[in-house]
Amino acid sequence: MRTGVWLVGGRGSVAVTSTVGALALRAGLAEPTGCVTELPALRAAALPALADLVFGGHDVVTTPLTKKAEALAEAGVLPARLVAALTEELATVEAELRPAPTGERQASVIEEIVADLTGFRERHGLDRVVVVNVSSTEPVPAADPAHADLAALDAALAVGSPLPPSSAYAYAAFTAGCSYVDFTPSTGARLPAVAELARRAGVPYAGHDGKTGETLVKSVLAPMFAMRNLKVRTWSGLNLLGGGDGANLADPAANAAKSASKQRVLGETLGYLPQGNTRIEYVDDIGDFKTAWDLVTFSGFLGTAMRMEFSWHGCDSALAAPLLLDLARLTAAAHRAGRTGPLPELAFFFKDPLGEVPHALADQWGILCAFARGLDADRTEGTPDAVAA
Amino acid sequence: MRTGVWLVGGRGSVAVTSTVGALALRAGLAEPTGCVTELPALRAAALPALADLVFGGHDVVTTPLTKKAEALAEAGVLPARLVAALTEELATVEAELRPAPTGERQASVIEEIVADLTGFRERHGLDRVVVVNVSSTEPVPAADPAHADLAALDAALAVGSPLPPSSAYAYAAFTAGCSYVDFTPSTGARLPAVAELARRAGVPYAGHDGKTGETLVKSVLAPMFAMRNLKVRTWSGLNLLGGGDGANLADPAANAAKSASKQRVLGETLGYLPQGNTRIEYVDDIGDFKTAWDLVTFSGFLGTAMRMEFSWHGCDSALAAPLLLDLARLTAAAHRAGRTGPLPELAFFFKDPLGEVPHALADQWGILCAFARGLDADRTEGTPDAVAA
Amino acid sequence: MRTGVWLVGGRGSVAVTSTVGALALRAGLAEPTGCVTELPALRAAALPALADLVFGGHDVVTTPLTKKAEALAEAGVLPARLVAALTEELATVEAELRPAPTGERQASVIEEIVADLTGFRERHGLDRVVVVNVSSTEPVPAADPAHADLAALDAALAVGSPLPPSSAYAYAAFTAGCSYVDFTPSTGARLPAVAELARRAGVPYAGHDGKTGETLVKSVLAPMFAMRNLKVRTWSGLNLLGGGDGANLADPAANAAKSASKQRVLGETLGYLPQGNTRIEYVDDIGDFKTAWDLVTFSGFLGTAMRMEFSWHGCDSALAAPLLLDLARLTAAAHRAGRTGPLPELAFFFKDPLGEVPHALADQWGILCAFARGLDADRTEGTPDAVAA
Amino acid sequence: MRTGVWLVGGRGSVAVTSTVGALALRAGLAEPTGCVTELPALRAAALPALADLVFGGHDVVTTPLTKKAEALAEAGVLPARLVAALTEELATVEAELRPAPTGERQASVIEEIVADLTGFRERHGLDRVVVVNVSSTEPVPAADPAHADLAALDAALAVGSPLPPSSAYAYAAFTAGCSYVDFTPSTGARLPAVAELARRAGVPYAGHDGKTGETLVKSVLAPMFAMRNLKVRTWSGLNLLGGGDGANLADPAANAAKSASKQRVLGETLGYLPQGNTRIEYVDDIGDFKTAWDLVTFSGFLGTAMRMEFSWHGCDSALAAPLLLDLARLTAAAHRAGRTGPLPELAFFFKDPLGEVPHALADQWGILCAFARGLDADRTEGTPDAVAA
Numbered sequence A, B, C, D: 001m002r003t004g005v006w007l008v009g010g011r012g013s014v015a016v017t018s019t020v021g022a023l024a025l026r027a028g029l030a031e032p033t034g035c036v037t038e039l040p041a042l043r044a045a046a047l048p049a050l051a052d053l054v055f056g057g058h059d060v061v062t063t064p065l066t067k068k069a070e071a072l073a074e075a076g077v078l079p080a081r082l083v084a085a086l087t088e089e090l091a092t093v094e095a096e097l098r099p100a101p102t103g104e105r106q107a108s109v110i111e112e113i114v115a116d117l118t119g120f121r122e123r124h125g126l127d128r129v130v131v132v133n134v135s136s137t138e139p140v141p142a143a144d145p146a147h148a149d150l151a152a153l154d155a156a157l158a159v160g161s162p163l164p165p166s167s168a169y170a171y172a173a174f175t176a177g178c179s180y181v182d183f184t185p186s187t188g189a190r191l192p193a194v195a196e197l198a199r200r201a202g203v204p205y206a207g208h209d210g211k212t213g214e215t216l217v218k219s220v221l222a223p224m225f226a227m228r229n230l231k232v233r234t235w236s237g238l239n240l241l242g243g244g245d246g247a248n249l250a251d252p253a254a255n256a257a258k259s260a261s262k263q264r265v266l267g268e269t270l271g272y273l274p275q276g277n278t279r280i281e282y283v284d285d286i287g288d289f290k291t292a293w294d295l296v297t298f299s300g301f302l303g304t305a306m307r308m309e310f311s312w313h314g315c316d317s318a319l320a321a322p323l324l325l326d327l328a329r330l331t332a333a334a335h336r337a338g339r340t341g342p343l344p345e346l347a348f349f350f351k352d353p354l355g356e357v358p359h360a361l362a363d364q365w366g367i368l369c370a371f372a373r374g375l376d377a378d379r380t381e382g383t384p385d386a387v388a389a
């Protein structure tokens, strides 16, 4: 099952780490550490093999892929030896990176994206393509009646540019018959009009905002307090990060979108919102290794006051990259299995998941495992390309 | 369903915190924070009400209950106002505390314990009694062929003292038709001979070693790393604690038993044992509020090295006390439902649970919820005292 | 040497903790832990004895002193037994607390303050009075030409209200011949016009902003990095605090004044300003025990990247209260020794000290010790009231 | 002033990091970060220039210098580009590394060391040589009457091997007219007999145990608590480390020597010893970047309990290497200035300094600065080789 992975933001840190990693795995140069779909509980036959993934993408910058990979190696995100060993393979991917279409009329921008996607699919004889948004986080767009339904949106597109970029990519993906994953907190397929298009096109989508650090830890610690009936009084956090995405988040509008999706897990798993905030602060010299610190104060039996604090020192790109591969494989398999519209079963991967889903990681894990088993069940019952796979 | 709770170590910190708390809850003076059986998912009708619990116990010391309660209030473990408000109720419990039987012949010690238990049950017209071991942690006993089966044990008891105290209490509990909970890492019902007696007597038992601090946190963090396929390289911890139990653990033999049960969760949930140790260190001036610090180093995608550390600052007695009430209620209900032998479904509460059970907290939680639901199902189908309850 | 200590904000947390503490020390009910002037190196004969301090003050609220003291005891800031034992002594202080004068015309407000101060001094036959500002932090006032010199200020006072409250108190203190200490980051005697008045009145003053927590730690850690020629790259901090002063600091204007004075120590001791910020966040449920967390990243030999983080969990009022007593004693002694204008030798106590002084704590300590020795030297050479003392 | 630096343990991590660094500094490829003697306050004209240092040494292993340097680069201790750029210079040093002399008779081992040292000095026309011990930490030797004075020692050497290796190196150094620095906690020149030899030979020596991590932090934090009259109740620490020296410290005897020297600073600066211990634990996978965690509990005014914790994540070799260069320069200058015997002025660098010296870092810094100024003062007054320098 040859599957295309089209990366919006294909020259960014997450995208390039994923790309190098997938190539290294295919070449047998690395272990699949961090790849959830390589765990026994999820290793479904219905998933495209890592070796069957073909990469391409859009970006607004033109930094050569190998230059970005070398910079990531210099920063300790990737082993330099892998970048050196994969020069040829990286050149093949480089050939599939396109400048992000621009232009006055959003309708023609979307057309160009569609053309790039179908060209990619045909050129490589791909069974299907997953578009994955790993571009810079956008500000929350202003409310617009054109977002409410597809007819209104199409009318608005005829005369103007009503969509934020992430939603334009989702629109184009669906138009081209591709599934779509939003790894960022941006709008993407969240607009009712765009979601409607996905259902009409008969393709699935997943999102939002990859869960890689502090929120991941929260998604197991908050349930722990809840299961023990301990009352969390305050939960405050500070995320210090440098690097590319950090600079973007220094923009207050983008920061707000991100901070909000970081707090949601507490309310959802505890059943109430403790006092305190999560702050993101950009400190250039911190670089690619983020440090998050959280303080939790709670009361126990008879009101006794207690506390816990943790520091998480993680490399965001290294945490995100394997999940991107997981999401591409799972979404492609769902597409093949005939799934349409949102995939709430992939909540495990996201800070701000689609649908009414549990936010406790273990519950999300259970749902994900059932989903993977279901994919194989469907398959043995004879899905379209079961024979070819 | 009037249920007796017989506390071995009834004048200790955990026991007295539980006792004061149960009295305060009954009097409507406190919220059931920390009581797991008060959560909606577990609030089974088959459980004895908190108001139906009657307390008694053994101890080797004679410190009056109220004096110990005042000391705990001084140390910040209990609110002083509760102790002041419950003087009368505490006196009622004081009247049910007995000196721990001693004597040259263990057989007669056991007989005395049995007599104390049956006297307690009859005096208060109790439906059943749960014996809960919250006495000081014992050293691991030397291997003894008398531990292997009940016949050998009874023969040995006829001539000597083959059992460590915790097992003698378990033996006596089973003989008296009581269920038994071991909240400590001591031997208790772990010996094959004693376990055999439980089955013969038709009573259930639970254990070992209440999971209240660092291990609780480990039981959610280790599965998080496992679910994300991140490779934990080292996990090292230091537990600094003062107070009564701390002093006891300064004894290397007791300490070893405890440290071992603290590491088990890692091997069981990760599938391999990372490097590193957990140390317990007694520092008198730390007092009742323990601090545990853990450092976890792990590698992610393509080997990138990352780390997490946490500090847990908890009051062990306040964390343990409500669990003791939960365990008494759940074990009594299991007894009534006709359960015999080990209760692996209560693994949620223990560092070193009985049976082949999952060690991830969320999995243990699922099993516990099903168990509680099952108790109610049994009950509506007509368990012995369903009418009276 | 009977010395008055007039507390602006006399019903606040710091003031009441100081007052209870001073009374407890006088009554022999407590140890002088935290009192710097009780250390051998500083125990100068020229200092007024703790037993010679007489308390009074202004406040805008009317909460009775004992009620505030009880609230502080409830919150764990003070031992309840001390409050209970000192009821009578507290009543004597209560009798010396006055409502903060208000009124349309600032000139008459100042007159009333002067009258309160001289009344206090006469009523108790005090040798001198130190006015200590421990009232709520004010916003930074707008620039005003009237602040530039005393003539302009007096002209402006004749027609309006040109001063922020802290400066009005300083003005009144100097007019009444009292020395003045600003324990807050507010303006106080910083205005050239007010400073001029101090010199004319021949009285000394000290400030600004008591150094009690994170900044104290910074003032020893930053010099450590400097002495070892390690390059600090980033220094970021988060202060989580509840309680009265915390709520006030939630006001962005007050917060800005405080955050700025918290960063100064880095630039001054390192010789450059590392990246990063210090944030103050008010979280009501955190209460009186603040938690500050700091992350320092630095590079060593050949650029190797390293890091340090610390958490400080302190009770601000308990840290500040003994310093207030130290400052009152030292400033009174300086006053007696004939010192006029700013006292840069007291930089040890302040986040934002007056004058061109070192910011490394050890250097400030050396200067403070020399200052205390100097007081005694002056004294033996015959200062005004050397005979009476 | 051409100065030899003879490294005992010349193929170890600290030695090789120092060597690469000194060569890189000389070649203008790196900044002198971490070199204390490059700070303005210490930049004495009397010190040999970094470019004037010539390296040689002994080791018991034969790993080529460049291989060790590459391993350190792989581990992130050194930049790989420096190792690559300095191949030629490293080969020159390689030529001066000798196998550590062995043999049945210690007297002849010492003779061989002396021969190696004098050969080195003559071959390079060195003004003087400093022997620096950076070999593996030894166990504390058994008490031996031969250690008490030089006559007894010489008698014992005539018939046996009375000295631990570090002391044999010190003995040889002094015999060869070289000064000696002990960067390890080993015995070295601490034996009265060996110290006597230094005085007779007219050479200075310094030690013991480089202060690079947790103890460095303690040496500023403990004085902070002391200066503020805060009562430290407990101070507990855990040091987790891998790498070569770590493995050696896993040996309980060596560990004991190290842990003891780590606690000394507390007693010396606080005036009392708080409860708690410092533990060193070897965890292989932690590698060269050590993590130390310390918890300090203290009480403030009126007994209020507070706490501080810190984590230090440092690269020991990178912290130690520049200090080795500082010590070599300072000791050589002291030698030239005619200093004999112990150099307590260098306490700033050591966990377990020689002589009755302050343990607060700031005080040690003051003494060190005065020492450096003194070296220049001596020099302008005409020291032996002032003209040549």
Ligand SMILES: NC(=O)c1ccc[n+]([C@@H]2O[C@H](COP(=O)([O-])OP(=O)(O)OC[C@H]3O[C@@H](n4cnc5c(N)ncnc54)[C@H](O)[C@@H]3O)[C@@H](O)[C@H]2O)c1
Residues within 6 Å of the ligand: A008, A009, A010, A011, A012, A013, A014, A015, A058, A059, A060, A061, A100, A133, A134, A135, A136, A137, A138, A165, A183, A184, A185, A209, A210, A211, A212, A213, A244, A245, A248, A316, A317, A319, A320
């Ligand atoms: N790394 C993580 O752990 C993580 C977790 C959750 C979400 N995310 C999100 O993933 C995204 C990527 O993160 P990153 O660290 O790789 O950031 P990055 O800045 O390194 O990469 C983003 C890339 O997107 C490109 N881009 C910007 N606008 C574009 C557009 N309109 N069309 C096409 N390309 C565009 C940029 O040029 C850049 O190359 C961010 O939105 C981030 O918030 C990352």
Ligand SMILES: NC(=O)c1ccc[n+]([C@@H]2O[C@H](COP(=O)([O-])OP(=O)(O)OC[C@H]3O[C@@H](n4cnc5c(N)ncnc54)[C@H](O)[C@@H]3O)[C@@H](O)[C@H]2O)c1
Residues within 6 Å of the ligand: B008, B009, B010, B011, B012, B013, B014, B015, B058, B059, B060, B061, B100, B133, B134, B135, B136, B137, B138, B165, B183, B184, B185, B209, B210, B211, B212, B213, B244, B245, B248, B316, B317, B319, B320
């Ligand atoms: N508090 C927690 O979080 C926690 C968690 C897991 C396990 N535990 C275990 O619970 C037990 C109790 O802890 P604690 O803090 O209350 O300790 P504690 O020392 O305050 O109380 C123990 C009591 O047991 C009594 N005792 C000792 N030997 C006895 C005997 N042979 N018969 C009867 N009584 C005896 C002692 O006199 C004492 O009163 C310990 O074994 C501890 O390891 C506690």
Ligand SMILES: NC(=O)c1ccc[n+]([C@@H]2O[C@H](COP(=O)([O-])OP(=O)(O)OC[C@H]3O[C@@H](n4cnc5c(N)ncnc54)[C@H](O)[C@@H]3O)[C@@H](O)[C@H]2O)c1
Residues within 6 Å of the ligand: C008, C009, C010, C011, C012, C013, C014, C015, C058, C059, C060, C061, C100, C133, C134, C135, C136, C137, C138, C165, C183, C184, C185, C209, C210, C211, C212, C213, C244, C245, C248, C316, C317, C319, C320
């Ligand atoms: N506690 C510390 O560690 C610390 C350190 C540095 C500075 N400070 C400063 O000390 C001050 C006092 O802190 P706190 O915790 O006691 O605060 P608090 O809020 O408990 O007390 C302040 C008191 O000042 C009174 N007040 C307000 N405006 C007044 C006015 N115009 N005239 C007279 N009284 C007035 C308030 O009514 C209140 O009683 C704050 O400015 C704080 O920033 C405290």
Ligand SMILES: NC(=O)c1ccc[n+]([C@@H]2O[C@H](COP(=O)([O-])OP(=O)(O)OC[C@H]3O[C@@H](n4cnc5c(N)ncnc54)[C@H](O)[C@@H]3O)[C@@H](O)[C@H]2O)c1
Residues within 6 Å of the ligand: D008, D009, D010, D011, D012, D013, D014, D015, D058, D059, D060, D061, D100, D133, D134, D135, D136, D137, D138, D165, D183, D184, D185, D209, D210, D211, D212, D213, D244, D245, D248, D316, D317, D319, D320
């Ligand atoms: N790195 C630090 O921060 C630091 C701080 C204080 C003290 N120290 C001490 O410095 C020493 C060196 O540390 P390291 O990390 O370089 O250790 P290392 O193990 O990397 O190097 C020690 C070297 O000494 C050699 N050696 C052993 N016995 C010898 C002998 N008898 N003669 C000659 N060479 C011998 C070993 O072969 C090895 O090459 C240790 O004693 C350590 O405790 C280091």
Ligand code: NA
Residues within 6 Å of the ligand: A309, B310, B311, C310, C311, D309
């Ligand atoms: Na911490």
Ligand code: NA
Residues within 6 Å of the ligand: A310, A311, B309, C309, D310, D311
């Ligand atoms: Na920490």
